[in-house]
Amino acid sequence: MREGRWWRIGWRNLGRNRRRSIVTASALAIGYFSVVLMVGLLKGLVAEMVDNGTGIVTGQVQVHADDYLPDKEVYATIGGRDGADVAALVATLEADPDVAAATPRVYGGGLVSTGTATGAALFLGVDPEREPRVSRLMQSLVRGRQPVAGAYEVLIGSELARTLEAEPGDEIVVVAPAIDGSLGNDLFVVAGVFHTGLVDLDRAFALFPLDVLQSLIALPPSRVHEIAARVPDPWLAAEAAARLAAELERGSLPVAAESWMTLRPEMVEYANLSEAMEWVLMVIVFAMAIFGVANTMLMATFERRYEFALLRALGTTPGAVVRSVLYEAVALGAIALAAGAAITLPVLVWWYHAPPSVAWLFGETTLSGALMRPVLRVEYPWLMGVAAAAALFGTAVLAALYPAVRAARVAPADTLSGR
Amino acid sequence: MSEQPAVRTSDVWKVFEHDGIAVEAVRGVTLEILPGEFVVMAGPSGSGKTTLLNLLGGLTQPTRGKVWIDGADLTTLSERALARLRLERVGFVFQAYNLLPVLTARENAEFSLLLQGMAEDERHRMVGELFERIGIAGLEDRRPAKLSGGQQQRVAVARAVVGAPALVLADEPTANLDSATSLALLDVMANLNRELGTTFVFATHDPQLMERAQRLIRLVDGAVALDERRSAPASP
Numbered sequence: 001m002r003e004g005r006w007w008r009i010g011w012r013n014l015g016r017n018r019r020r021s022i023v024t025a026s027a028l029a030i031g032y033f034s035v036v037l038m039v040g041l042l043k044g045l046v047a048e049m050v051d052n053g054t055g056i057v058t059g060q061v062q063v064h065a066d067d068y069l070p071d072k073e074v075y076a077t078i079g080g081r082d083g084a085d086v087a088a089l090v091a092t093l094e095a096d097p098d099v100a101a102a103t104p105r106v107y108g109g110g111l112v113s114t115g116t117a118t119g120a121a122l123f124l125g126v127d128p129e130r131e132p133r134v135s136r137l138m139q140s141l142v143r144g145r146q147p148v149a150g151a152y153e154v155l156i157g158s159e160l161a162r163t164l165e166a167e168p169g170d171e172i173v174v175v176a177p178a179i180d181g182s183l184g185n186d187l188f189v190v191a192g193v194f195h196t197g198l199v200d201l202d203r204a205f206a207l208f209p210l211d212v213l214q215s216l217i218a219l220p221p222s223r224v225h226e227i228a229a230r231v232p233d234p235w236l237a238a239e240a241a242a243r244l245a246a247e248l249e250r251g252s253l254p255v256a257a258e259s260w261m262t263l264r265p266e267m268v269e270y271a272n273l274s275e276a277m278e279w280v281l282m283v284i285v286f287a288m289a290i291f292g293v294a295n296t297m298l299m300a301t302f303e304r305r306y307e308f309a310l311l312r313a314l315g316t317t318p319g320a321v322v323r324s325v326l327y328e329a330v331a332l333g334a335i336a337l338a339a340g341a342a343i344t345l346p347v348l349v350w351w352y353h354a355p356p357s358v359a360w361l362f363g364e365t366t367l368s369g370a371l372m373r374p375v376l377r378v379e380y381p382w383l384m385g386v387a388a389a390a391a392l393f394g395t396a397v398l399a400a401l402y403p404a405v406r407a408a409r410v411a412p413a414d415t416l417s418g419r
Numbered sequence: 420m421s422e423q424p425a426v427r428t429s430d431v432w433k434v435f436e437h438d439g440i441a442v443e444a445v446r447g448v449t450l451e452i453l454p455g456e457f458v459v460m461a462g463p464s465g466s467g468k469t470t471l472l473n474l475l476g477g478l479t480q481p482t483r484g485k486v487w488i489d490g491a492d493l494t495t496l497s498e499r500a501l502a503r504l505r506l507e508r509v510g511f512v513f514q515a516y517n518l519l520p521v522l523t524a525r526e527n528a529e530f531s532l533l534l535q536g537m538a539e540d541e542r543h544r545m546v547g548e549l550f551e552r553i554g555i556a557g558l559e560d561r562r563p564a565k566l567s568g569g570q571q572q573r574v575a576v577a578r579a580v581v582g583a584p585a586l587v588l589a590d591e592p593t594a595n596l597d598s599a600t601s602l603a604l605l606d607v608m609a610n611l612n613r614e615l616g617t618t619f620v621f622a623t624h625d626p627q628l629m630e631r632a633q634r635l636i637r638l639v640d641g642a643v644a645l646d647e648r649r650s651a652p653a654s655p
Contacts, residue, residue: 005533009519009521009522012521012522013521015521016520016521306515307519307520310513310517310519311519312502313476313478313505313511313513314505314506314511314530314531314534314578315502315503315504315505315506315507315509315531315534316502316506316534317498317499317502317503318498318499318502320534411479412478412479413470413473413478413479414479416478416513416590417469417470417473
């Protein structure tokens with residue numbers, strides 16, 4: 001018999017006890033919704049971590065002199081003592097198809113003092129024009145204004161400002177060891193105060209215009225420690241870094257191009273753990289659903305044992321009986337998936353565009369060193385959405401397998417005789 | 420050369436176990452039913468009528484002995500081969516649970532043709548003609564729940580005979596019907612027997628059916644107590 005008829009029989013059988021079919025399909029649909037939403041939330045958590053972990057300062061790709069990391073020696077600038085054509089390097093990075101923007105950076109360290117209070121700080125020299133295209137550090141300004149290139153102005157973190165009791169407009173003395181062995185020092189005006197929510201940044205970071213910091217620590221304009229790049233899809237950063245490394249190698253510069261995945265391995269580990277959890281979650285939800293569906297299918301096939309006996313008496317093979325029950329389960333799965341998708345998609349879209357705040361539950365926190373806002377963010381879990389759909393069908397079919405085999409084993413003579 | 424029987428048994432026994440006690444439902448039955456015969460197996464409840472009918476149709480295997488349909492030894496066939504044989508050579512009419520409730524009257528009647536892979540047009544034509552012949556034309560698209568008991572049994576008869584099987588086995592086909600409907604159904608089957616030459620074997624208590632029998636086999640305690648061929652035709 002053509003399979004189409006068994007499909008039709010399976011479909012019609014679902015309509016015989018509509019309430020039961022609806023309840024069973026609802027259980028599967030809610031299972032699908034739960035899995036997709038929870039996976040979406042897990043992915044949202046990871047995305048929030050990666051976005052903030054890479055977006056506030058790090059960037060998704062960094063280029064350094066090959067001996068710069070891990071010690072971050074102040075002498076280890078790109079191109080060594082001779083320096084490099086920084087503008088050309090930036091242009092090379094920005095030419096990569098996955099790179100949206102790149103910016104040079106200089107690092108230093110030293111003391112800052114207002115006269116009444118003194119604190120140690122890490123100095124970051126940035127191009128005030130380019131930096132906002134790569135990181136969100138400068139956008140974290142809460143008081144004052146941005147520093148201007150060439151001006152002796154500084155942005156300081158909110159915790160550092162509190163320690164120094166400094167506010168925009170105040171003057172501070174900055175002292176930093178220079179690469180020529182001298183001690184650079186000068187008077188700066190606090191242009192503004194930033195607050196990222198990351199205590200380490202807010203307590204220890206001071207941002208200077210790139211050229212000013214280079215001057216303070218006696219670095220010529222051609223010498224920078226880092227070129228950071230923004231890759232809008234962070235998960236493409238490793239490929240972009242590999243491409244850039246190959247490209248820069250051709251220029252004979254001893255540089256290393258690394259993605260955030262190398263620079264922030266703790267975030268990768270968390271992302272991997274989270275991905276494993278997604279599968280565990282799906283297995284748990286659908287494993288629970290299997291028993292519910294199997295129970296329903298067992299009841300349904302038991303109630304129809306006379307029909308199976310009749311089918312067998314009429315010459316239907318046991319395999320065809322099994323298939324007829326399995327097709328019914330697949331039809332049930334199709335209804336459940338349609339219902340599940342109908343619930344899940346709009347909720348996901350709404351949630352994606354308006355992630356609910358949970359500030360009433362907890363404030364800003366950190367995860368693997370990354371700032372986490374108190375919002376329940378979701379990401380569209382496309383792959384897991386498909387995997388969960390397959391799992392839903394798998395659940396329906398697996399749950400129906402035992403009832404189907406039992407149906408095929410119905411002894412027609414005994415059953416039709418009521419034995 | 421003598422005509423090959425539609426169905427034949429040789430010293431067939433069927434023993435059931437009930438709470439460790441062996442119950443002999445059929446005891447040493449040897450029969451030959453010829454093509455075109457209209458046979459009624461009668462006997463009191465528990466005499467083994469239904470069990471013997473099930474053995475003749477290959478719905479159950481004998482504990483001992485042999486059963487042949489059209490010369491094929493049922494005791495040597497696999498489950499799949501038995502299913503194929505039932506599909507192609509045996510039609511069944513049961514007392515109840517006769518029709519699949521999710522199929523229409525036409526779909527029920529053409530079910531075995533469908534299993535055999537017959538084209539839709541041909542199936543519809545054959546079922547249409549048969550429905551016309553047995554008086555249920557126009558009911559093709561109704562589900563069983565929308566048919567009377569008599570109409571349902573006619574659809575079951577149509578399903579049983581439509582593939583021109585070697586024999587049709589009917590277990591108490593009139594048990595749930597009123598007298599007039601029973602009579603009408605018997606007329607249908609008698610006509611089919613006469614016009615198409617279909618072999619019918621009934622298990623029944625129904626005196627109306629027994630009256631129609633060309634051959635009456637009376638069972639007592641699982642054994643044949645009487646096997647009587649009558650001259651009276653089965654026709655109404």
